[in-house]
Amino acid sequence: MLRKLLKYELLSTGRIFLPLYLALLGVSVILKAFMLIEKSARIYIVPQVLLTVLYIILVIASFALVYIFSCMRFYKNLLGDEGYLMHTLPVKPYKHIFAKLFASILWLIASFIIAAASVIILAYQKGLFEYIFKMINNLMAAVGLSWSQPSVVWTTVAMVALSVASCINGFMMLYASMAVGQLLRGHRIIGSILAYFGFYTASQIISLVMLFVISRTGMWRTLEEGNLGIIGTGAWNPFSAFFTIVTVLYIVYLILYFIITNYMLSRKLSLE
Protein backbone atom coordinates (compact mmCIF):
# COMPACT_ATOMS: atom_id res chain seq x y z
CA MET A 1 0.00 0.00 0.00
CA LEU A 2 2.84 2.39 0.80
CA ARG A 3 4.28 1.79 -2.66
CA LYS A 4 0.93 2.63 -4.25
CA LEU A 5 0.49 5.74 -2.12
CA LEU A 6 3.98 6.86 -3.08
CA LYS A 7 3.21 6.23 -6.74
CA TYR A 8 0.22 8.61 -6.70
CA GLU A 9 2.16 11.10 -4.59
CA LEU A 10 4.94 11.19 -7.20
CA LEU A 11 2.46 11.30 -10.08
CA SER A 12 0.81 14.31 -8.50
CA THR A 13 3.97 16.25 -7.63
CA GLY A 14 5.94 15.10 -10.69
CA ARG A 15 3.67 17.24 -12.86
CA ILE A 16 5.32 20.25 -11.26
CA PHE A 17 8.88 19.13 -10.61
CA LEU A 18 9.76 17.37 -13.86
CA PRO A 19 8.95 20.39 -16.08
CA LEU A 20 10.72 22.61 -13.54
CA TYR A 21 13.90 20.50 -13.69
CA LEU A 22 13.72 20.42 -17.45
CA ALA A 23 13.41 24.21 -17.52
CA LEU A 24 16.32 24.61 -15.11
CA LEU A 25 18.60 22.38 -17.18
CA GLY A 26 17.41 24.05 -20.40
CA VAL A 27 18.16 27.53 -19.09
CA SER A 28 21.62 26.37 -17.94
CA VAL A 29 22.43 25.02 -21.39
CA ILE A 30 21.25 28.21 -23.14
CA LEU A 31 23.09 30.38 -20.62
CA LYS A 32 26.24 28.32 -21.18
CA ALA A 33 25.86 28.81 -24.93
CA PHE A 34 25.66 32.57 -24.42
CA MET A 35 28.73 32.46 -22.20
CA LEU A 36 30.68 30.67 -24.91
CA ILE A 37 29.82 33.20 -27.64
CA GLU A 38 29.68 36.26 -25.39
CA LYS A 39 33.38 37.00 -25.71
CA SER A 40 32.98 37.84 -29.37
CA ALA A 41 29.65 39.74 -29.21
CA ARG A 42 28.72 42.27 -26.54
CA ILE A 43 25.18 42.49 -27.92
CA TYR A 44 24.19 39.37 -25.98
CA ILE A 45 24.66 40.97 -22.57
CA VAL A 46 20.92 41.72 -22.00
CA PRO A 47 19.57 38.22 -22.71
CA GLN A 48 22.44 36.83 -20.69
CA VAL A 49 21.50 38.91 -17.64
CA LEU A 50 17.84 37.95 -18.04
CA LEU A 51 18.74 34.29 -18.34
CA THR A 52 20.93 34.51 -15.25
CA VAL A 53 18.05 36.00 -13.26
CA LEU A 54 15.75 33.29 -14.58
CA TYR A 55 18.32 30.67 -13.66
CA ILE A 56 18.56 31.93 -10.08
CA ILE A 57 14.77 32.04 -9.77
CA LEU A 58 14.50 28.45 -11.03
CA VAL A 59 17.17 27.20 -8.61
CA ILE A 60 15.44 28.87 -5.68
CA ALA A 61 12.04 27.59 -6.89
CA SER A 62 13.23 24.01 -7.21
CA PHE A 63 14.06 24.00 -3.49
CA ALA A 64 11.29 26.26 -2.18
CA LEU A 65 8.61 24.32 -4.07
CA VAL A 66 9.68 21.07 -2.40
CA TYR A 67 8.66 22.57 0.95
CA ILE A 68 5.62 24.41 -0.41
CA PHE A 69 4.28 21.27 -2.10
CA SER A 70 5.13 19.14 0.89
CA CYS A 71 2.85 21.37 2.99
CA MET A 72 0.15 21.74 0.35
CA ARG A 73 -0.08 18.03 -0.37
CA PHE A 74 -0.30 17.13 3.31
CA TYR A 75 -2.89 19.79 4.05
CA LYS A 76 -5.06 19.43 0.95
CA ASN A 77 -4.75 15.70 0.44
CA LEU A 78 -5.01 14.54 4.05
CA LEU A 79 -6.77 17.32 5.93
CA GLY A 80 -8.84 19.00 3.21
CA ASP A 81 -11.67 17.66 1.06
CA GLU A 82 -9.35 15.14 -0.61
CA GLY A 83 -8.91 13.66 2.87
CA TYR A 84 -12.44 12.26 2.51
CA LEU A 85 -11.01 9.95 -0.11
CA MET A 86 -7.57 9.32 1.42
CA HIS A 87 -8.78 8.53 4.93
CA THR A 88 -11.46 6.14 3.73
CA LEU A 89 -8.86 4.06 1.88
CA PRO A 90 -8.01 0.88 3.78
CA VAL A 91 -4.58 2.23 4.68
CA LYS A 92 -3.00 2.84 8.07
CA PRO A 93 -2.40 6.55 8.75
CA TYR A 94 1.36 6.11 9.20
CA LYS A 95 1.61 4.97 5.58
CA HIS A 96 0.07 8.26 4.46
CA ILE A 97 2.71 10.11 6.48
CA PHE A 98 5.54 8.00 5.04
CA ALA A 99 4.28 8.43 1.48
CA LYS A 100 4.22 12.22 1.87
CA LEU A 101 7.61 12.27 3.60
CA PHE A 102 9.35 9.95 1.12
CA ALA A 103 8.03 11.94 -1.83
CA SER A 104 9.29 15.19 -0.28
CA ILE A 105 12.73 13.70 0.46
CA LEU A 106 12.93 12.32 -3.04
CA TRP A 107 12.19 15.69 -4.62
CA LEU A 108 14.63 17.41 -2.31
CA ILE A 109 17.39 14.99 -3.38
CA ALA A 110 16.35 15.40 -7.03
CA SER A 111 16.51 19.20 -6.67
CA PHE A 112 20.05 18.92 -5.24
CA ILE A 113 21.16 16.69 -8.10
CA ILE A 114 19.57 18.91 -10.77
CA ALA A 115 20.98 22.08 -9.21
CA ALA A 116 24.44 20.50 -9.04
CA ALA A 117 24.09 19.34 -12.65
CA SER A 118 23.15 22.86 -13.73
CA VAL A 119 26.20 24.31 -11.97
CA ILE A 120 28.38 21.74 -13.70
CA ILE A 121 26.84 22.66 -17.06
CA LEU A 122 27.59 26.33 -16.43
CA ALA A 123 31.05 25.95 -14.95
CA TYR A 124 32.36 22.97 -16.86
CA GLN A 125 35.64 23.21 -18.58
CA LYS A 126 38.30 20.64 -19.15
CA GLY A 127 39.90 19.52 -15.87
CA LEU A 128 37.19 21.05 -13.63
CA PHE A 129 36.68 17.95 -11.47
CA GLU A 130 40.42 17.32 -11.11
CA TYR A 131 40.81 20.93 -10.05
CA ILE A 132 38.03 20.69 -7.40
CA PHE A 133 39.41 17.45 -5.96
CA LYS A 134 42.91 18.89 -5.90
CA MET A 135 41.67 21.98 -4.09
CA ILE A 136 39.84 19.95 -1.44
CA ASN A 137 42.88 17.73 -0.93
CA ASN A 138 45.20 20.73 -0.68
CA LEU A 139 42.93 22.37 1.90
CA MET A 140 42.84 19.15 3.89
CA ALA A 141 46.58 18.70 3.65
CA ALA A 142 47.06 22.24 4.94
CA VAL A 143 45.47 21.25 8.27
CA GLY A 144 47.11 17.83 8.22
CA LEU A 145 44.16 15.68 7.12
CA SER A 146 43.71 13.11 4.38
CA TRP A 147 40.98 10.72 3.23
CA SER A 148 43.11 7.78 4.30
CA GLN A 149 42.31 8.64 7.94
CA PRO A 150 39.18 6.80 9.11
CA SER A 151 38.31 9.70 11.42
CA VAL A 152 38.01 12.05 8.43
CA VAL A 153 35.60 9.64 6.72
CA TRP A 154 33.65 9.21 9.95
CA THR A 155 33.35 12.98 10.49
CA THR A 156 32.13 13.43 6.90
CA VAL A 157 29.54 10.70 7.42
CA ALA A 158 28.40 12.41 10.64
CA MET A 159 28.07 15.71 8.74
CA VAL A 160 26.02 14.12 5.95
CA ALA A 161 23.84 12.34 8.55
CA LEU A 162 23.24 15.69 10.22
CA SER A 163 22.06 17.28 6.95
CA VAL A 164 19.75 14.37 6.19
CA ALA A 165 18.27 14.29 9.71
CA SER A 166 17.76 18.05 9.66
CA CYS A 167 15.89 17.88 6.32
CA ILE A 168 13.60 15.06 7.48
CA ASN A 169 13.07 16.89 10.75
CA GLY A 170 12.00 19.96 8.78
CA PHE A 171 9.29 18.05 6.90
CA MET A 172 8.08 16.18 9.99
CA MET A 173 7.79 19.41 11.96
CA LEU A 174 5.57 20.85 9.24
CA TYR A 175 3.39 17.70 9.20
CA ALA A 176 3.06 17.62 13.00
CA SER A 177 2.07 21.31 12.99
CA MET A 178 -0.69 20.74 10.46
CA ALA A 179 -1.89 17.57 12.19
CA VAL A 180 -2.19 19.49 15.46
CA GLY A 181 -3.53 22.62 13.75
CA GLN A 182 -6.52 20.74 12.26
CA LEU A 183 -7.94 20.45 15.79
CA LEU A 184 -8.74 24.17 15.67
CA ARG A 185 -11.85 23.71 13.56
CA GLY A 186 -12.68 26.72 11.43
CA HIS A 187 -9.20 28.21 11.92
CA ARG A 188 -7.01 25.33 10.89
CA ILE A 189 -4.34 27.33 9.06
CA ILE A 190 -3.93 29.66 12.04
CA GLY A 191 -3.88 26.56 14.25
CA SER A 192 -1.13 25.04 12.12
CA ILE A 193 0.97 28.21 12.22
CA LEU A 194 0.56 28.47 16.00
CA ALA A 195 1.50 24.80 16.37
CA TYR A 196 4.56 25.38 14.18
CA PHE A 197 5.75 28.24 16.36
CA GLY A 198 5.06 26.12 19.42
CA PHE A 199 7.19 23.25 18.12
CA TYR A 200 9.85 25.68 16.89
CA THR A 201 10.12 27.42 20.25
CA ALA A 202 10.15 24.15 22.18
CA SER A 203 12.88 22.66 19.98
CA GLN A 204 14.93 25.89 20.16
CA ILE A 205 14.76 25.88 23.96
CA ILE A 206 15.89 22.24 24.11
CA SER A 207 18.68 22.91 21.60
CA LEU A 208 19.84 25.95 23.58
CA VAL A 209 19.97 23.91 26.77
CA MET A 210 21.99 21.28 24.93
CA LEU A 211 24.35 23.90 23.54
CA PHE A 212 24.76 25.36 27.02
CA VAL A 213 25.70 21.94 28.38
CA ILE A 214 28.15 21.38 25.50
CA SER A 215 29.65 24.83 25.99
CA ARG A 216 30.70 23.85 29.52
CA THR A 217 32.85 21.05 28.13
CA GLY A 218 36.32 21.11 26.64
CA MET A 219 34.83 20.05 23.31
CA TRP A 220 33.35 23.50 22.78
CA ARG A 221 36.64 25.27 23.27
CA THR A 222 38.21 23.10 20.59
CA LEU A 223 35.31 23.81 18.25
CA GLU A 224 35.62 27.53 18.86
CA GLU A 225 39.30 27.47 18.04
CA GLY A 226 38.25 26.11 14.65
CA ASN A 227 41.28 23.86 14.40
CA LEU A 228 40.11 21.39 11.77
CA GLY A 229 43.28 19.38 12.23
CA ILE A 230 41.77 17.95 15.42
CA ILE A 231 39.52 15.78 13.23
CA GLY A 232 42.56 13.62 12.58
CA THR A 233 42.92 12.75 16.25
CA GLY A 234 40.28 10.00 16.19
CA ALA A 235 36.80 8.98 15.08
CA TRP A 236 35.29 10.54 18.21
CA ASN A 237 36.84 13.99 17.79
CA PRO A 238 35.07 17.20 18.88
CA PHE A 239 33.67 17.80 15.37
CA SER A 240 32.27 14.33 14.73
CA ALA A 241 31.00 14.26 18.33
CA PHE A 242 29.20 17.57 17.87
CA PHE A 243 27.65 16.49 14.54
CA THR A 244 26.59 13.19 16.07
CA ILE A 245 24.97 14.81 19.11
CA VAL A 246 22.99 17.25 16.97
CA THR A 247 22.00 14.44 14.58
CA VAL A 248 20.71 12.35 17.49
CA LEU A 249 18.81 15.39 18.75
CA TYR A 250 17.17 15.84 15.32
CA ILE A 251 16.31 12.15 15.18
CA VAL A 252 14.63 12.40 18.59
CA TYR A 253 12.66 15.44 17.40
CA LEU A 254 11.56 13.85 14.17
CA ILE A 255 10.44 10.66 15.93
CA LEU A 256 8.42 12.77 18.36
CA TYR A 257 6.88 14.71 15.45
CA PHE A 258 6.06 11.43 13.74
CA ILE A 259 4.38 10.07 16.87
CA ILE A 260 2.35 13.27 17.25
CA THR A 261 1.32 13.29 13.57
CA ASN A 262 0.37 9.61 13.60
CA TYR A 263 -1.61 10.01 16.82
CA MET A 264 -3.49 13.01 15.44
CA LEU A 265 -4.33 11.31 12.13
CA SER A 266 -5.39 8.03 13.71
CA ARG A 267 -7.05 9.17 16.94
CA LYS A 268 -7.92 12.84 16.60
CA LEU A 269 -8.77 13.23 12.94
CA SER A 270 -11.43 15.87 12.53
CA LEU A 271 -12.18 16.64 8.88
CA GLU A 272 -14.36 19.67 8.34
Next chain:
Amino acid sequence: MSQNGNYDAHEIKADELLPVAQQEGDDGNAAAAAAVPLLECRRLTKRYTGGRDALSDINLKIYGNRIIGLLGPNGSGKTTFIKLICGLLMPTSGEVLVCGMRPGVESKHLVSYLPDRIYLNEWMRVHRLISFFEDFYDNFAPDKAYSMLERLGIDPDAKLKNLSKGTKEKVQLILTMSRRASLYLLDEPIGGVDPASRDFILGTILSNYNPGATVIISTHIISDVERILDDVIFLSNGKIMLAGAADEIREKNGKSIDELFREVFKC
Protein backbone atom coordinates in the same frame (compact mmCIF):
# COMPACT_ATOMS: atom_id res chain seq x y z
CA MET B 1 -36.89 -3.17 -1.11
CA SER B 2 -34.40 -5.92 -1.50
CA GLN B 3 -32.69 -6.60 -4.75
CA ASN B 4 -33.25 -10.32 -4.67
CA GLY B 5 -36.16 -10.48 -2.26
CA ASN B 6 -34.13 -12.81 -0.11
CA TYR B 7 -33.96 -11.25 3.33
CA ASP B 8 -31.20 -11.93 5.76
CA ALA B 9 -31.96 -11.62 9.42
CA HIS B 10 -32.14 -7.95 10.19
CA GLU B 11 -32.78 -5.73 13.07
CA ILE B 12 -32.89 -2.04 13.49
CA LYS B 13 -33.02 -1.03 17.06
CA ALA B 14 -33.08 2.51 18.28
CA ASP B 15 -33.74 3.62 21.81
CA GLU B 16 -36.56 1.09 22.09
CA LEU B 17 -38.83 3.48 20.23
CA LEU B 18 -40.18 0.67 18.17
CA PRO B 19 -40.37 -3.04 18.74
CA VAL B 20 -37.42 -4.79 17.22
CA ALA B 21 -38.28 -6.05 13.80
CA GLN B 22 -36.59 -9.32 13.12
CA GLN B 23 -36.90 -11.75 10.30
CA GLU B 24 -35.14 -15.05 10.06
CA GLY B 25 -33.52 -15.59 6.73
CA ASP B 26 -33.15 -18.86 4.94
CA ASP B 27 -29.58 -18.02 4.11
CA GLY B 28 -26.93 -19.96 5.98
CA ASN B 29 -25.01 -16.74 6.65
CA ALA B 30 -27.98 -15.20 8.35
CA ALA B 31 -27.15 -16.55 11.77
CA ALA B 32 -23.60 -15.28 11.54
CA ALA B 33 -24.82 -11.93 10.26
CA ALA B 34 -27.28 -11.66 13.12
CA ALA B 35 -24.61 -12.40 15.70
CA VAL B 36 -22.49 -9.37 14.85
CA PRO B 37 -24.40 -6.36 13.56
CA LEU B 38 -23.09 -4.77 10.38
CA LEU B 39 -23.22 -1.45 12.17
CA GLU B 40 -23.56 -0.86 15.87
CA CYS B 41 -23.54 2.38 17.80
CA ARG B 42 -23.17 2.32 21.55
CA ARG B 43 -24.00 5.57 23.33
CA LEU B 44 -22.35 7.36 20.41
CA THR B 45 -21.86 11.05 21.16
CA LYS B 46 -20.01 13.73 19.21
CA ARG B 47 -19.53 17.21 20.57
CA TYR B 48 -17.60 19.80 18.58
CA THR B 49 -15.40 22.10 20.61
CA GLY B 50 -17.42 24.86 22.14
CA GLY B 51 -20.65 23.68 20.59
CA ARG B 52 -23.70 21.62 21.39
CA ASP B 53 -23.80 17.89 20.84
CA ALA B 54 -23.89 17.17 17.11
CA LEU B 55 -24.89 13.64 18.05
CA SER B 56 -25.87 12.50 21.46
CA ASP B 57 -26.24 9.05 22.93
CA ILE B 58 -27.05 7.16 19.75
CA ASN B 59 -27.76 3.45 20.23
CA LEU B 60 -28.35 1.51 17.07
CA LYS B 61 -27.92 -1.92 15.51
CA ILE B 62 -28.16 -2.41 11.78
CA TYR B 63 -27.88 -5.71 9.89
CA GLY B 64 -27.36 -6.63 6.26
CA ASN B 65 -29.61 -6.39 3.23
CA ARG B 66 -31.49 -3.21 4.08
CA ILE B 67 -31.93 0.13 2.41
CA ILE B 68 -32.12 2.65 5.18
CA GLY B 69 -33.05 6.31 4.96
CA LEU B 70 -31.17 8.54 7.37
CA LEU B 71 -33.61 11.42 7.47
CA GLY B 72 -33.44 14.74 9.20
CA PRO B 73 -33.33 18.47 8.57
CA ASN B 74 -30.05 20.29 7.93
CA GLY B 75 -27.81 20.23 10.99
CA SER B 76 -29.53 17.24 12.56
CA GLY B 77 -26.30 15.23 12.65
CA LYS B 78 -26.62 13.06 9.54
CA THR B 79 -23.20 13.91 8.10
CA THR B 80 -21.53 13.72 11.52
CA PHE B 81 -23.03 10.25 12.00
CA ILE B 82 -21.70 9.02 8.65
CA LYS B 83 -18.27 10.61 9.17
CA LEU B 84 -17.95 8.87 12.53
CA ILE B 85 -18.62 5.51 10.86
CA CYS B 86 -15.91 6.29 8.28
CA GLY B 87 -13.37 7.34 10.89
CA LEU B 88 -13.15 10.90 9.52
CA LEU B 89 -14.24 12.15 12.93
CA MET B 90 -13.65 10.63 16.34
CA PRO B 91 -16.50 10.18 18.84
CA THR B 92 -16.44 12.30 21.98
CA SER B 93 -17.77 9.29 23.86
CA GLY B 94 -19.33 5.96 23.08
CA GLU B 95 -18.32 3.91 20.09
CA VAL B 96 -19.27 2.92 16.60
CA LEU B 97 -18.53 -0.60 15.33
CA VAL B 98 -18.60 -1.93 11.78
CA CYS B 99 -18.91 -5.74 11.93
CA GLY B 100 -17.73 -5.50 15.52
CA MET B 101 -14.64 -3.43 14.60
CA ARG B 102 -13.88 0.17 15.31
CA PRO B 103 -13.29 2.23 12.16
CA GLY B 104 -9.89 1.20 10.79
CA VAL B 105 -8.25 -0.56 7.88
CA GLU B 106 -10.54 -3.62 8.11
CA SER B 107 -13.77 -1.66 8.37
CA LYS B 108 -12.73 0.57 5.46
CA HIS B 109 -12.56 -2.53 3.26
CA LEU B 110 -16.24 -3.10 4.01
CA VAL B 111 -17.58 0.44 3.77
CA SER B 112 -18.12 2.31 0.53
CA TYR B 113 -18.66 5.98 1.22
CA LEU B 114 -20.03 8.81 -0.89
CA PRO B 115 -19.34 12.10 0.88
CA ASP B 116 -21.46 15.22 0.59
CA ARG B 117 -18.62 17.02 -1.19
CA ILE B 118 -16.19 16.61 -4.06
CA TYR B 119 -13.10 14.75 -2.84
CA LEU B 120 -11.43 14.27 -6.21
CA ASN B 121 -7.83 15.11 -7.02
CA GLU B 122 -8.28 17.77 -9.67
CA TRP B 123 -5.15 16.75 -11.56
CA MET B 124 -6.35 13.23 -12.32
CA ARG B 125 -8.15 11.98 -15.38
CA VAL B 126 -11.20 9.78 -14.89
CA HIS B 127 -9.41 6.58 -15.96
CA ARG B 128 -6.55 7.33 -13.56
CA LEU B 129 -9.06 7.66 -10.74
CA ILE B 130 -10.49 4.27 -11.65
CA SER B 131 -7.03 2.68 -11.47
CA PHE B 132 -6.57 4.49 -8.14
CA PHE B 133 -9.67 2.77 -6.75
CA GLU B 134 -8.56 -0.51 -8.30
CA ASP B 135 -5.16 -0.16 -6.61
CA PHE B 136 -6.53 0.41 -3.15
CA TYR B 137 -9.80 -1.54 -3.00
CA ASP B 138 -9.68 -5.23 -3.81
CA ASN B 139 -13.48 -5.23 -4.04
CA PHE B 140 -13.60 -2.56 -6.73
CA ALA B 141 -14.93 -3.65 -10.15
CA PRO B 142 -13.40 -1.43 -12.87
CA ASP B 143 -15.53 -2.92 -15.69
CA LYS B 144 -18.64 -1.93 -13.79
CA ALA B 145 -17.29 1.60 -13.43
CA TYR B 146 -16.39 1.85 -17.13
CA SER B 147 -19.78 0.57 -18.24
CA MET B 148 -21.55 3.10 -16.01
CA LEU B 149 -19.32 5.89 -17.39
CA GLU B 150 -20.19 4.83 -20.91
CA ARG B 151 -23.91 4.79 -20.16
CA LEU B 152 -23.60 8.33 -18.83
CA GLY B 153 -21.44 9.52 -21.69
CA ILE B 154 -18.53 10.50 -19.44
CA ASP B 155 -15.20 10.35 -21.25
CA PRO B 156 -12.69 8.27 -19.23
CA ASP B 157 -9.90 10.46 -20.62
CA ALA B 158 -11.48 13.67 -19.37
CA LYS B 159 -9.56 15.66 -16.80
CA LEU B 160 -11.50 15.97 -13.56
CA LYS B 161 -10.89 19.70 -13.38
CA ASN B 162 -12.71 20.13 -16.68
CA LEU B 163 -15.86 18.33 -15.52
CA SER B 164 -18.91 20.13 -14.18
CA LYS B 165 -19.84 19.75 -10.53
CA GLY B 166 -22.78 17.53 -11.42
CA THR B 167 -20.58 15.25 -13.54
CA LYS B 168 -18.00 15.02 -10.75
CA GLU B 169 -20.78 13.96 -8.39
CA LYS B 170 -21.82 11.29 -10.86
CA VAL B 171 -18.21 10.07 -11.15
CA GLN B 172 -18.04 9.80 -7.38
CA LEU B 173 -21.30 7.87 -7.26
CA ILE B 174 -20.04 5.49 -9.95
CA LEU B 175 -16.84 4.89 -7.98
CA THR B 176 -18.77 4.31 -4.76
CA MET B 177 -21.26 1.92 -6.34
CA SER B 178 -18.58 -0.02 -8.29
CA ARG B 179 -17.30 -1.49 -5.04
CA ARG B 180 -18.67 -4.76 -3.72
CA ALA B 181 -18.99 -3.44 -0.20
CA SER B 182 -21.01 -4.60 2.80
CA LEU B 183 -22.14 -1.16 3.81
CA TYR B 184 -22.76 1.78 1.50
CA LEU B 185 -22.92 5.18 3.14
CA LEU B 186 -24.36 7.74 0.77
CA ASP B 187 -24.42 11.26 2.14
CA GLU B 188 -26.95 13.38 0.26
CA PRO B 189 -26.54 11.59 -3.07
CA ILE B 190 -29.46 13.50 -4.57
CA GLY B 191 -29.02 16.76 -2.67
CA GLY B 192 -27.66 18.93 -5.43
CA VAL B 193 -29.12 17.45 -8.60
CA ASP B 194 -32.21 18.12 -10.68
CA PRO B 195 -35.24 15.82 -10.30
CA ALA B 196 -34.51 14.06 -13.60
CA SER B 197 -31.05 13.07 -12.41
CA ARG B 198 -32.44 11.93 -9.06
CA ASP B 199 -34.18 9.01 -10.71
CA PHE B 200 -31.00 8.12 -12.52
CA ILE B 201 -28.99 8.24 -9.29
CA LEU B 202 -31.49 6.17 -7.34
CA GLY B 203 -31.62 3.72 -10.22
CA THR B 204 -27.82 3.48 -10.22
CA ILE B 205 -27.79 2.83 -6.50
CA LEU B 206 -30.51 0.17 -6.66
CA SER B 207 -29.11 -1.70 -9.61
CA ASN B 208 -25.49 -1.68 -8.51
CA TYR B 209 -25.18 -2.26 -4.80
CA ASN B 210 -23.71 -5.52 -3.68
CA PRO B 211 -26.54 -8.00 -2.97
CA GLY B 212 -26.84 -8.62 0.74
CA ALA B 213 -25.27 -5.27 1.59
CA THR B 214 -26.93 -2.49 3.49
CA VAL B 215 -27.28 0.97 2.00
CA ILE B 216 -27.70 4.01 4.21
CA ILE B 217 -28.88 7.08 2.32
CA SER B 218 -28.84 10.36 4.15
CA THR B 219 -31.18 12.99 2.77
CA HIS B 220 -33.70 15.68 3.52
CA ILE B 221 -35.49 15.20 0.22
CA ILE B 222 -37.71 12.29 1.17
CA SER B 223 -40.39 12.16 -1.48
CA ASP B 224 -37.99 10.89 -4.14
CA VAL B 225 -36.35 8.31 -1.89
CA GLU B 226 -39.26 7.01 0.13
CA ARG B 227 -40.29 4.29 -2.28
CA ILE B 228 -36.97 2.47 -2.07
CA LEU B 229 -36.49 2.52 1.71
CA ASP B 230 -36.86 -0.55 3.91
CA ASP B 231 -36.14 1.28 7.14
CA VAL B 232 -35.96 4.86 8.24
CA ILE B 233 -34.09 6.69 10.97
CA PHE B 234 -35.29 10.18 11.87
CA LEU B 235 -32.53 12.32 13.32
CA SER B 236 -33.32 15.54 15.11
CA ASN B 237 -30.79 17.69 16.95
CA GLY B 238 -28.36 14.81 17.16
CA LYS B 239 -30.85 12.35 18.60
CA ILE B 240 -32.79 9.49 17.06
CA MET B 241 -36.44 10.52 17.10
CA LEU B 242 -37.85 7.53 15.37
CA ALA B 243 -36.44 4.39 13.79
CA GLY B 244 -37.91 1.29 12.31
CA ALA B 245 -39.29 -0.40 9.22
CA ALA B 246 -40.77 2.08 6.76
CA ASP B 247 -43.94 -0.02 6.25
CA GLU B 248 -44.65 -0.24 9.96
CA ILE B 249 -44.16 3.46 10.46
CA ARG B 250 -46.49 4.24 7.55
CA GLU B 251 -49.10 1.83 8.89
CA LYS B 252 -48.89 3.06 12.47
CA ASN B 253 -49.13 6.74 11.56
CA GLY B 254 -51.45 6.37 8.59
CA LYS B 255 -49.32 8.59 6.39
CA SER B 256 -46.30 8.46 4.16
CA ILE B 257 -42.80 8.96 5.57
CA ASP B 258 -42.60 12.22 3.63
CA GLU B 259 -45.80 13.53 5.23
CA LEU B 260 -44.68 12.38 8.65
CA PHE B 261 -41.32 14.08 8.17
CA ARG B 262 -42.95 17.37 7.19
CA GLU B 263 -45.21 17.16 10.22
CA VAL B 264 -42.48 16.25 12.70
CA PHE B 265 -40.01 18.84 11.49
CA LYS B 266 -42.49 21.63 10.83
CA CYS B 267 -40.91 25.00 11.51
